[in-house]
Amino acid sequence: MDEKAMERTLSRMAHEMVERNKDIEHLVIIGMQTRGVKLAQRIVQKVLEIEKRPIPFGILDITLYRDDYRAKLKQPQVQVTDIPFAIDHTNIILVDDVLYTGRTVRAALDELMDFGRPQSIQLAVLIDRGHRELPIKADYVGSEVTTSQNEEISVKVKEIDGEDRVDLVELETTK
Amino acid sequence: MILSQKHLLGLKGMPRQDIDLILNHAVSFKEILERPIKKVPTLRGKTIVNLFFENSTRTRISFELAEKRLSGDTINFSANTSSMKKGETLRDTARNIEAMRIEIIVVRHPAVGVPYFLAQCTKATIINAGDGTNEHPSQALLDIFTLKEKFKELKDLRVVIIGDILHSRVARSNIWGLKTMGARVAVCGPSTLLPLEMKEFGVDVYTDLNRAIADADVLYILRLQMERQNSGLLPSLREYRERFGINKQRLKKVKPSLVILHPGPINRGLELSSEVADGEFSLILDQVTNGVAVRMAILYLLGGGDVESSGV
Numbered sequence: 092m093d094e095k096a097m098e099r100t101l102s103r104m105a106h107e108m109v110e111r112n113k114d115i116e117h118l119v120i121i122g123m124q125t126r127g128v129k130l131a132q133r134i135v136q137k138v139l140e141i142e143k144r145p146i147p148f149g150i151l152d153i154t155l156y157r158d159d160y161r162a163k164l165k166q167p168q169v170q171v172t173d174i175p176f177a178i179d180h181t182n183i184i185l186v187d188d189v190l191y192t193g194r195t196v197r198a199a200l201d202e203l204m205d206f207g208r209p210q211s212i213q214l215a216v217l218i219d220r221g222h223r224e225l226p227i228k229a230d231y232v233g234s235e236v237t238t239s240q241n242e243e244i245s246v247k248v249k250e251i252d253g254e255d256r257v258d259l260v261e262l263e264t265t266k
Numbered sequence: 267m268i269l270s271q272k273h274l275l276g277l278k279g280m281p282r283q284d285i286d287l288i289l290n291h292a293v294s295f296k297e298i299l300e301r302p303i304k305k306v307p308t309l310r311g312k313t314i315v316n317l318f319f320e321n322s323t324r325t326r327i328s329f330e331l332a333e334k335r336l337s338g339d340t341i342n343f344s345a346n347t348s349s350m351k352k353g354e355t356l357r358d359t360a361r362n363i364e365a366m367r368i369e370i371i372v373v374r375h376p377a378v379g380v381p382y383f384l385a386q387c388t389k390a391t392i393i394n395a396g397d398g399t400n401e402h403p404s405q406a407l408l409d410i411f412t413l414k415e416k417f418k419e420l421k422d423l424r425v426v427i428i429g430d431i432l433h434s435r436v437a438r439s440n441i442w443g444l445k446t447m448g449a450r451v452a453v454c455g456p457s458t459l460l461p462l463e464m465k466e467f468g469v470d471v472y473t474d475l476n477r478a479i480a481d482a483d484v485l486y487i488l489r490l491q492m493e494r495q496n497s498g499l500l501p502s503l504r505e506y507r508e509r510f511g512i513n514k515q516r517l518k519k520v521k522p523s524l525v526i527l528h529p530g531p532i533n534r535g536l537e538l539s540s541e542v543a544d545g546e547f548s549l550i551l552d553q554v555t556n557g558v559a560v561r562m563a564i565l566y567l568l569g570g571g572d573v574e575s576s577g578v
Contacts, residue, residue, distance in 0.1 A: 152294065155306035155336075160570050169294040169566065205303040 092234065092257035094249075097217070100233040101130065104215055105137035107231050112182055115142055117210060119178065123187040123199055124152040124170045129248040130217055131186035149174035151185070156198035172202075179207040184231075188246040190216040193227035218244050218257060269567050273385045273392040276401035277442040285446060289411050291563035292556070298335060299559060309338035309569055314370040315363055318395070319345040322374055324530050324554065325395050325405070329372050332561035338569070341368070356380065357387050364388045370569055373397075391568050399433050405529055406439035408560040410447060412553050413484060416525055421448035426478050428510060429488030429537055430459045432499070436529045437488060441467055454478035455510060458499040475510055479520060485547075487512055487528045490537050503536060513539035517547065525549050 092100070112118050115138070122131025128150050135148045152170040185199055196214060203212060215231035220238040236244065236259060247256040269284050277285070298306055314333045318326055326342070333340045343363075356375075363371065370391045373381050378398035385392045396402040410420065417423055425444055431437045431453045444451050445468060452470035453460060464471050472478035479485060490506060500506055517524070526538075526547045534540045543550060 155298075155308040155566075157308075160308055169291050169563075171294055172297055201307070205301065205305070207302060 094255040097233075097255045097257065100217065101133050102137055104231045104233060105134050105141060108134070108184060108213075108215070109138060109141050111213075111230075112184075115144065115146060117181045118184065119147040119149065119176065119181045120184050120186060121149040121151050121174065121203070123185065123195065124150065124154075124172075126246050126248050126251065127187040129250045130188060134184075134186060134215070147176045147181075149176070149178075151199055151202060153195060153198040153202055156202045158194060158198065174206060177207055178203065178209045181209050183209045183212045184215050185212055186215045188217050188248075189244045190214070190219045190227075190229050190232075191222055191244075193223045193225035196227050197225050217246060220244050272568070273381070273394075274403050274564055274568060275381050275385060275392065275394050277403045277406055277439045277446070278401065280403075280442070280446065282446050285407065285410070285443060288407055288560065288563045288567060289414060291566060292407075292411050292560045295562040295566070296556065296559035298562070299555070305335050305337060307337045308566060309333065309336035311339075312370065312569055313339045313341065313366075313368045314372060314565070314569075315341045315343055315368050316395075317343045317359075317363070317371055317373040317375075319373075319375040319380075320396065322395070324557070325374065325402075328554070328557040329393075329395060329404075329561050331558050332565055335558070336562055336565055336569075338370075338565065356383070360384050360388050364390055370565065393564060393568065396435055398435065399438070400435050401439045401442075402435040402529075403439050403443075404557070404561055404564060405436050406443040407564070408553055408557040409436075409440055409486070409527055409529070410443050411560050412527065412549055412556050413449075413525070415552070415556070416549065417483070420444065423449045423483045424452070424481060425449050425484040425486055426452045426454055426472075426482045427486040427488065428454045428475065428478070428512070430490055430494070431455050431464065431488070432459045432461050433491050433494045434488050437486075440486060441469055445469075452478055452482075456500060456506065475516070479516070481521065482524065483521060485512065485524065485526045487526060487538050489529060489531060490533055492533070507536050511535075511537055511539065512542055514541050514545070517542065527553060530554070 120131050120135050122128035135146060139145050150173040152172045154167050154169045213230040216229045217233040219229055219232045219235045241262050243260050243262050245258045245260050247254055249255050270281055298304060316326055316329055330340055368390055372393045372395050373384060374395040375397050378400040380397050381392050381394035394401055394403055413420060427437050441451050452472060453464055454472040454475055457473050460471060524547050528550050532538055532543055
């Protein structure tokens with residue numbers, strides 16, 4: 092997926108969100124660190140262009156809610172969570188780049204529940220690559236990609252990586 | 267992203283990247299303290315014992331809060347209600363605690379080196395919460411964090427530590443940590459309370475307070491430790507206050523950006539006047555708030571991972 096394709100995909104997803112949430116009054120968008128945040132910001136911008144109304148935007152870092160803290164010798168860097176509004180009674184759209192096992196989303200749901208009681212949570216992902224380990228499904232999908240487990244989806248965004256690209260890369264087997 | 271050591275024993279010799287890692291994490295943890303539910307599940311199932319052989323309010327509560335905010339299970343131990351009174355040795359106490367499958371020990375002890383000893387004779391992760399006159403690393407890290415919040419960059423920042431340097435573990439940890447961060451450190455106090463080795467640490471030594479604070483960015487005021495002043499090192503408390511006490515009068519010719527730190531508890535009206543302690547220069551309560559965030563960062567970075575279950 093190149094820059095143009097990503098742009099079109101995000102536009103389509105933004106339209107779907109507006110269509111599905113007719114009244115966007117209680118709609119908020121929360122991006123998941125790191126690349127989900129950048130994608131979420133673009134979606135917020137697109138919704139603004141469509142509806143001429145800004146919607147609140149937050150950032151979520153799920154590191155402290157991961158289920159593999161005990162198993163890892165290396166702790167991932169904890170990043171900033173910044174949700175500058177109360178999430179009670181809101182309809183949240185959670186945005187991430189890749190949906191894989193579903194464990195990250197599980198962590199995000201648990202964390203959001205500690206912030207309050209939203210009316211609903213929907214999930215938007217740029218790429219759904221399958222191999223779910225938990226009963227989790229996305230409401231908005233940019234693109235479904237069939238992958239094998241020794242492959243990885245590399246999502247690049249301009250703000251961080253200098254370009255917009257999605258690639259399927261084969262992992263080097265270490266064993 | 268990992269600390270280079272398994273324990274937090276002291277800041278002497280701790281690499282800059284470890285300090286940065288802890289400080290960066292503390293920024294994220296500080297945000298948790300502002301949430302409606304001030305708790306994350308990260309240390310769930312980990313057991314931490316706070317082994318305090320010396321009195322403490324701030325440090326113990328701060329560690330306990332940090333542990334609870336990370337969902338760790340916390341056990342408090344204080345020496346005067348324990349079997350130490352029955353003559354149990356430190357090694358036996360530690361071994362027994364370890365036999366109860368405790369993963370992290372936070373220890374404060376009046377003797378220098380106790381945390382190092384525990385690190386050798388148990389498998390638990392040890393966090394030094396103050397050993398004698400040697401080190402108090404979590405205090406210095408929260409001080410450095412507080413200064414970084416204020417000044418962003420510590421390089422060439424002029425920090426003057428004032429008071430009883432001789433007996434101060436806070437001073438030692440801060441000297442090591444601040445020097446690693448590139449700050450210029452000076453100490454100031456009565457000559458009987460200034461240890462000779464200070465010059466070897468690479469810090470400036472003053473016995474004249476007015477000269478010491480003239481171009482300072484930070485005054486780090488130590489508590490005069492009354493419990494350690496029975497050996498005749500000070501002629502009188504009044505003289506100490508006259509020569510080294512910080513009050514409004516003293517601060518007339520300082521930089522407008524000056525800040526004042528104090529590790530607490532304050533002897534109001536002795537080393538620091540109430541007016542200054544509660545005044546515009548003071549960051550003393552920020553230190554306390556930041557203490558919880560910094561200790562959460564330390565626990566998070568030391569408490570994770572488990573060699574046996576990682577399969578490495």
